[in-house]
Amino acid sequence: MGADNNDIIKIGMMSFAHMHGWSYAHALSKLKNVKIAGVADEDKKRGKAMAKEFKTKFYPTYKSLLKEDIEAVVVCSENSKHAELVIMAAEAKKHILCEKPISTNIKDAQKMIEACKKNGVKFQIAFPCRFLTSVFRAKRIIENGEIGRILAIKGTNHGRMPGGWFIDKKKSGGGAVMDHTVHVIDLMRWILHKEVKRVYAEIDTSIYRMKIDDCGTLAFEFEGGVIATLDPSWSRPKTFPTWGDVQLDIIGEKGVIQVDAFAQAIQVFDDTKNKYYWQGWGSDSDAKLIKNFVDMIQFNKEPYITGYDGLKAMEVALAAYQSAAKKKPVELPLKV
Amino acid sequence: MEKVGIIGCGKMGFKHYECFRRINGVKIQGLFDLDKNKCGDFRGAKTYENTSDLIKDCDIVDICTPTHSHKDLILESIKQKKHVFVEKPLCRTMEEANEILKEAKKRKSKIMVGHILRYYNQYSAIKKLIDSKAAGTPAVVRITRLNNFRRGANNWFSSLEKSGGVILDLMIHDIDFLMWCFGKVERVYAMNLMSKNAGFQNTDYALAVIRFKKGVIAHLEASWAHPGGFRTSVEVAGDKGLINYDSRTPSSLSVEYAGGKSFKDNPVDDNATLVELKDFIEYVRSGNMPKLTIEEAYGSLEVALAALESAKTGQVVTLK
Numbered sequence: 104m105g106a107d108n109n110d111i112i113k114i115g116m117m118s119f120a121h122m123h124g125w126s127y128a129h130a131l132s133k134l135k136n137v138k139i140a141g142v143a144d145e146d147k148k149r150g151k152a153m154a155k156e157f158k159t160k161f162y163p164t165y166k167s168l169l170k171e172d173i174e175a176v177v178v179c180s181e182n183s184k185h186a187e188l189v190i191m192a193a194e195a196k197k198h199i200l201c202e203k204p205i206s207t208n209i210k211d212a213q214k215m216i217e218a219c220k221k222n223g224v225k226f227q228i229a230f231p232c233r234f235l236t237s238v239f240r241a242k243r244i245i246e247n248g249e250i251g252r253i254l255a256i257k258g259t260n261h262g263r264m265p266g267g268w269f270i271d272k273k274k275s276g277g278g279a280v281m282d283h284t285v286h287v288i289d290l291m292r293w294i295l296h297k298e299v300k301r302v303y304a305e306i307d308t309s310i311y312r313m314k315i316d317d318c319g320t321l322a323f324e325f326e327g328g329v330i331a332t333l334d335p336s337w338s339r340p341k342t343f344p345t346w347g348d349v350q351l352d353i354i355g356e357k358g359v360i361q362v363d364a365f366a367q368a369i370q371v372f373d374d375t376k377n378k379y380y381w382q383g384w385g386s387d388s389d390a391k392l393i394k395n396f397v398d399m400i401q402f403n404k405e406p407y408i409t410g411y412d413g414l415k416a417m418e419v420a421l422a423a424y425q426s427a428a429k430k431k432p433v434e435l436p437l438k439v
Numbered sequence: 440m441e442k443v444g445i446i447g448c449g450k451m452g453f454k455h456y457e458c459f460r461r462i463n464g465v466k467i468q469g470l471f472d473l474d475k476n477k478c479g480d481f482r483g484a485k486t487y488e489n490t491s492d493l494i495k496d497c498d499i500v501d502i503c504t505p506t507h508s509h510k511d512l513i514l515e516s517i518k519q520k521k522h523v524f525v526e527k528p529l530c531r532t533m534e535e536a537n538e539i540l541k542e543a544k545k546r547k548s549k550i551m552v553g554h555i556l557r558y559y560n561q562y563s564a565i566k567k568l569i570d571s572k573a574a575g576t577p578a579v580v581r582i583t584r585l586n587n588f589r590r591g592a593n594n595w596f597s598s599l600e601k602s603g604g605v606i607l608d609l610m611i612h613d614i615d616f617l618m619w620c621f622g623k624v625e626r627v628y629a630m631n632l633m634s635k636n637a638g639f640q641n642t643d644y645a646l647a648v649i650r651f652k653k654g655v656i657a658h659l660e661a662s663w664a665h666p667g668g669f670r671t672s673v674e675v676a677g678d679k680g681l682i683n684y685d686s687r688t689p690s691s692l693s694v695e696y697a698g699g700k701s702f703k704d705n706p707v708d709d710n711a712t713l714v715e716l717k718d719f720i721e722y723v724r725s726g727n728m729p730k731l732t733i734e735e736a737y738g739s740l741e742v743a744l745a746a747l748e749s750a751k752t753g754q755v756v757t758l759k
Contacts, residue, residue, distance in 0.1 A: 254632055255644050257660055259581075261676075303628045303755065305648050305656045309578040310678045318579045318676070320648045320658045322628055324753075330630040332646045334658060336579050338676035354644050354664050430626065431755055 112400055113140035113173040117165055117180065117188050119153050120146070120268060121202045123229065123389065124179030128157050130393035131177070137397055143168035145180075169195035175225075175400055178202060181274040182281070186211035189226070193218040198225040200396045204285045204420065205413030207276025209439045212417060216410035227396055227406040228413035230289045232349055234391035235364040241353065242294055250355030253295060256331040257354075258287040262347030264337040270315045278315035280306055280423050283335030285416035288323075289408070290351065297325040298415060303432040304423035310338060321423045344370070345381040441465050441723060444497035446490055446512055447504035448472035448481065449591060451526045451553075455501050456481050458713040462720055468497040474592060494519050499723060502526060505595040506602050510535040517548040522723045524716065526553045528611050529736045531603060533744055536737050543733060551719045551729055552736035554615040558711040558718070561684055562616055565673055568682050569620050575679025577621070580657040582613040583672045585665040588641045596663070597641050604633040605643035606747050610661035614649070614746070615731075615739035617659075621651040623738075626757040629746035632664075647746050 114137055116128055131137050143162040144150025154161035162168035165188060169176070175198035178188045185206045192199050199219065205228055206212045219226035232238060245253060260283040268274040275281060292298065306319035318336035325331065339347050351362040368381035395407050418437055426433040443459050445452050448470055459465050469485040470478045471493045478486045487493040490512065494500055500516040502509055502525040509530040516523045529552045530536050543550055556562045569577060586609065588596070595601045602608050606629060618624065631645035647659040675682040690703035718729040745756040 254664070255646065257646060301753065303648065305628075305650050307578065307654065307656060309576065309654060309656075310676070312678070318656065320579060320656050322630060322646060322648050324630065328635055330632070330635075330644075330646055332648070332658060332660075334579065334581060336676060338579055338681065340574075340676075340680045343681060352660075354662070356642075359665055359667070432628070432753065 110136070111138050112136055112175065112397060113138050113171075114397075115140050115168045115171065115173045115176045115197070116142045116153065116157075117168065117176050117178045117192065118144050118184070119149050119179055120181045120184075121179040123202055124177065125153070126389040127177050127179065127200070127229070127393055128153065130387070130390040131397070132157055133390065134394065134397055136401065140173045141168050141171060165191055169197060174198060175200070175396075181268045182207050182276045183274045186215050189215045190218040193222045193224050193226070196222055196224055198400050200227050200229055201413070202229045203413065204276065204281060204417040205410060206417065207281070209414065209418060209421065209437065212410070212414040213439075216414065219410060225399060225406050226410045227399065228408045228410060229392060230286060230408050230412070230416075231388040231392040232286045232290055232364070233293060233408065234388040234395070235349065236386050236388075237362045237364050238290060238349075238351070241351065241360045241362050244360060245294060245353065245355070249358065250353070250360060251357035253329055253353060253355050255329060255354040256291055256294070257352040258291065258331065258333040259348055259350040260284075260287045260333065260335050261339050262337050263339045263341070263343070264311055264317060270313055272315055275315075277420065277424060279317050279335050279337040280304070280319055280321070281420050282337075284321065284333060284420040284423060285413075286349065287333050287335070287351070288416045288419045289412060291323075291325070291331055292412070292415060294353070295325055295329055297327050297329065299323045299419050299422075299435050300326050301432050301434055302419055302422040302426050304426040306423065306427035310336070319423070319427065321419075323419070344379050345383070441499050441720065442468035442497040443499045443501055444468045444471070444487075444493040445501045445503060446471045446493065447502060447526075448474075448477040449503065450589070452501075452503035453480060454712050455503060455524075455716065456484065458710070458716045459501070461713060462717055465720060469493050490515070494521060498522065499524065505591060506607065507531045507595075507600065510539060513539050513550065514542055517542055517546050517550070520546065520548060522549045524551050524553065524719050527555075527615070527736070528552070528603070528607055528743060529733070529740050531601070531607070533741060536740055540733065540737060549723055550733045551722060552731065552733065553715065554612065554731050554736060554739060555711050555715050556612050556616040557619060557730045558715040560707050561686075562673075565675070565682060565684055566620050569675060572677075573680065574675055574677030574682050577655050577675050577677045579676045580617065580655060581672070581674040582617065582657065583660040583662075583670075584609045584613055585660070585662040585671070586669045587666050588663040590641070594641070599633050603743070603747055604631055604645070605661045605663050606631055606645045606647070606750065607743050609663070610645055610647065610659055610746065611739055611743040613659050613661070614742050615735070617649065617651070617657050618735070618739055618742065621653050621655045621657075623652045624742045624745075624758045625650045625652045626755050627742060627745045627749055628755045629749045631750045634747065634750040645746075645750065647749075649742070
């Protein structure tokens with residue numbers, strides 16, 4: 104497709120079920136070399152509203168959108184529909200950015216990766232946390248050898264309970280652990296250049312007492328012996344001043360690094376809203392993820408975050424559920 | 440008038456000395472340390488040549504020695520009908536702990552273990568909040584205890600055999616605190632560097648996941664790998680809110696000196712060690728139970744050793 108710099112890259116949006124879809128579309132709309140060529144969404148009301156907001160055409164079906172002359176799509180459907188939409192887009196020869204987690208099971212993930220390979224399209228998973236400035240800086244400090252060999256990492260990705268389809272296991276594949284494990288596992292794999300070898304997890308439903316998990320704590324051992332934990336709980340209350348956090352405490356032989364990626368915030372005590380909150384002022388990681396995806400297409404590069412990265416991160420979440428059920432550590436890779 | 444003998448004149452021994460001196464009716468009978476030079480900082484206190492003479496001459500034995508030496512000193516003291524205050528942990532192994540409890544039951548000696556968190560204003564305040572359901576029913580608790588590595592006498596902390604590493608030395612504080620708040624433990628999974636024998640000298644770092652019988656999930660972090668020095672934190676996420684404490688932020692006192700040095704502190708009227716030792720003296724005098732019984736200290740040790748076992752085997756350890 105070898106687009107040169109003056110070409111406009113046409114990108115279609117497939118579903119806005121995940122709220123990140125709006126953020127990605129917003130970032131696309133700011134890029135001069137991109138045109139949002141259309142929106143398809145099963146939820147017609149939502150799709151039409153988004154099409155209107157981003158000044159583009161609404162397509163009643165995914166197939167009709169994929170027939171258009173577009174180069175790439177962004178998939179932000181419910182997790183359980185990622186496989187269907189990604190395979191459909193791959194067969195229509197479109198490059199794909201797919202919201203995390205890649206899917207809800209390993210077989211689907213493998214089929215998605217295979218379909219993209221077979222059809223010669225680029226497949227990227229949306230892990231915007233790799234573009235958080237403090238995370239990026241920490242990785243550079245580590246790669247400079249400034250804190251020596253990495254021995255342990257303590258991570259959190261707390262959040263509020265999102266509701267909607269996120270708490271419907273058929274659509275999400277799991278609750279807090281599925282939703283919030285993959286981001287930080289991806290960061291750990293990316294920083295360590297190693298895979299998780301063993302997973303232990305305690306998972307529960309004790310915050311909202313719904314059918315789906317809302318809290319837990321995961322423990323990992325990586326190849327080479329690095330130990331790590333992650334708290335993916337939906338444990339931030341309604342009164343908490345922000346949505347949640349991404350934190351990494353990285354213990355090295357010659358020092359430690361603490362990342363609290365969303366601590367770049369101003370405290371606001373607002374009587375007009377009867378609310379105390381944090382107003383973030385940090386750089387926009389979603390915008391950088393989108394720029395990276397567009398650059399990949401424009402300059403014909405390999406994906407920065409591959410389908411395999413998506414699969415390995417999801418596998419850890421799946422293993423965590425198995426471990427919690429068995430009350431025992433689980434060895435990776437999982438048998439499919 | 441109670442006569443106290445302090446065995447072990449390292450950091451904790453000195454702290455206890457400074458506190459015992461401030462308690463009415465308590466007299467420091469004397470000190471013992473394998474390294475006599477260490478006793479020099481203890482103004483005017485008598486130095487003994489051996490532990491037996493010191494134990495004989497006092498009413499209360501304060502044991503501030505390396506962990507692996509606790510058992511013999513406790514047994515010798517209670518056989519001599521002395522009361523014992525022993526720095527945490529109670530001892531190094533469950534076999535030792537069983538022997539101590541068995542002997543203690545036979546005798547009238549009062550034994551208390553220095554699980555000091557129960558005497559800190561902030562930890563008491565956290566427990567009070569939990570008990571009053573300030574965040575509803577607790578679901579996930581995160582607790583940390585970070586420090587740089589300290590070289591004790593003959594660098595005993597660096598020996599897993601002697602100290603039990605950071606799990607038995609630091610994490611046990613938080614285990615005890617959590618058991619004070621949430622009761623008995625169902626199972627524990629833990630990992631630490633020393634158990635992995637990764638060839639690191641003078642450091643340890645541990646992460647543990649504990650499931651309490653009440654259902655609470657706890658994440659514990661204990662470190663000797665943080666060069667920035669001592670700090671702790673507690674976060675309790677419940678079904679109706681969140682409780683969050685960090686020893687460094689905010690701080691009620693910050694001081695900067697010309698030249699760049701600075702420090703931050705959160706001073707309180709009575710330091711926790713003094714309150715703890717007063718509680719012990721009260722226990723000795725009137726029999727009023729202190730905030731921590733020996734059975735509770737035994738329970739905390741059991742969980743800490745289960746964590747150590749898990750770290751060694753890579754398996755989850757279920758408590759009885």
